[in-house]
Amino acid sequence: MAQEIGESREQWGWNVWHMAEDIANNLKSDKRPFYIVFAAKQDKSNPGAFRQGFHMYRDRPPKLIGILVWYVDHTQGIFELVPELSIPPDVPLDESLLSQDSKDSYATISEVGQQMGVILS
Numbered sequence: 001m002a003q004e005i006g007e008s009r010e011q012w013g014w015n016v017w018h019m020a021e022d023i024a025n026n027l028k029s030d031k032r033p034f035y036i037v038f039a040a041k042q043d044k045s046n047p048g049a050f051r052q053g054f055h056m057y058r059d060r061p062p063k064l065i066g067i068l069v070w071y072v073d074h075t076q077g078i079f080e081l082v083p084e085l086s087i088p089p090d091v092p093l094d095e096s097l098l099s100q101d102s103k104d105s106y107a108t109i110s111e112v113g114q115q116m117g118v119i120l121s
Contacts, residue, residue, distance in 0.1 A: 016052070016068065020036050020038060020054065020068075020070050023036050023054055023056065024070070024079050027056070027074075030074065031075050033071065033072065033075075033078075034058055034071075034072055035056070035061055035069055035072070035082070035085075036054055036055075036069070036072060037054065037055050037056075037061050037067055037068070038067060038068040038069075039052070039053060039064075039066060039067045039068075040053075040066075063084070068081065069082045069085040
């Protein structure tokens, strides 16, 4: 069966999101705000596999390419992706697949990419 562009990425993305939600839900008794950070990289011993991990931090994590960051504050009912810290602009994309529609752009991520020098236009 042929695979379509983005098919695995979409499913993996939702799995990562749900795992982050599960971590937040498991820590509901913790009333102090925290960040959940996700990172994945290719396994050196098995190049066909990826190692992934989640870590919880009290302090705001630094901007790093290739991570996803959620902010959680149970006292205020907040579980949200932090786009200015979630920067995967190192993923190569075919420009023909990118939308030119302004409703599909996210200004904050674009600004971060320009500041980091990874978005040139």
